Amino acid sequence: MKPTVAPFPAARLRRTRASQAIRNLVQENTLTPSDFIWPVFVRDGDGVEEPVASMPGVMRRSVDKIAEAAVEAQALGIPAICLFPYTDASLKTEDCAEAWNPDNLTNRAIRAIKDAAPEIAVMTDVALDPYNINGHDGYVVDGEIVNDATVEALVKMTLAQADAGADIIGPSDMMDGRIGAMRAGLEQAGHHNVAILSYAAKYASAYYGPFRDAVGASGALKGDKKTYQMDPANSDEALRLIERDLMEGADMVMVKPGIAYLDICHRVKSAFGVPTYAYQVSGEYAMIQAAAQNGWIDGEKVMMESLMAFKRSGCNGILTYFAPAAAKLLNG
C-alpha cells in the first residue's frame, strides 16, 4: 500500500488527531481481552500462591488456585490460559517420564480448570525441560540433543495432555518433525479437535531468564539451547520454520520472544496469513515492571503500548503475563 497525501494545506494530517472522538474513529488496531493467552505457573500444594521474585505480580499457584485464576480469567473475557509446571527436582530424570504421567502437575491442572471454568481454552507446553535432569528441551546423549527419540517422547507427552482435556498443544521444543508426529498421534487417538499452536520461530534468547527462575530451572540447564532454538540474527529461517510447521499440521504459529521480534511477526503474518501469536516473555515483562517500580516509566501505559504493538505488527493475539491486568483496564 502506498500512502496518498495531498499537498499542504489540503492535507493536514493533524486533523484526524484533533479530538479523542476522531482519534477513536481512525484507530487502525484495537486491543481486547480476547487477544490474550495468560501463561500461569503451577506448583505442588494446596492453597498456595507464591510470588516469583524476578516477575513482580506473577505467582506460582497450586492446582486449586490455578482453577480460581481460570475462573477469574474467564470472567475477564480472556479466552485461553497456558500452563507451565514448577517441577520438583526429585521428579527430574534422564528419561523425563514425569512428562507423560497422567497425574503430573500440568495434567491435574488441566482437569481442575476444565471443572471450574469449562469455557476457557487450556493450552499446554510441550518440551522436556521441566522434567529433564539436564534442563534441555530434548534428550541429551553424549552431549548432543537428539532429535528423533525426543519427538517420540513429546508425542507421549502430547497425548497425556490431550487425554487430560487440553484444547491447544503448544510445542516449544524446536525439534524437527515434531508437529507432524504430534498431529498424527492426536488424530490416531481421536483428538481431532485438539489444536496445535506451534512455537515455530523460537529464538535462543536471554529474555527467558526470569521464566527459568519461575519454573525452578535456572540451575538445571547445562550449556545453551542454540542447537535447537534460533539465532537472533536470522529472519528468513523463521519463515522456513513457520511454513514447515504449517505443512505438518500446525493450526496456529508463534514468534518468541515478542517486542524484539516484531519484524518477524510482521513477516510471518504477511507471508502466510495464518493465526499468528507472539509471546511477550518473562524478561520483557520483568523489564517493564522493574522500570515501573522505580518510577522510571508509567507501567500501565507502557504495558498497553507494548501489547498494542503486537496487534499493529499483525499478531492475532499475545501470550502475556499482563493478561489479567490489561484485561481489567480494558474492561474499565
Ligand SMILES: NCC(=O)CCC(=O)O
Ligand atoms: N517455553 C517457555 C519459555 O521458554 C520461556 C518463556 C518466558 O520467558 O516467559
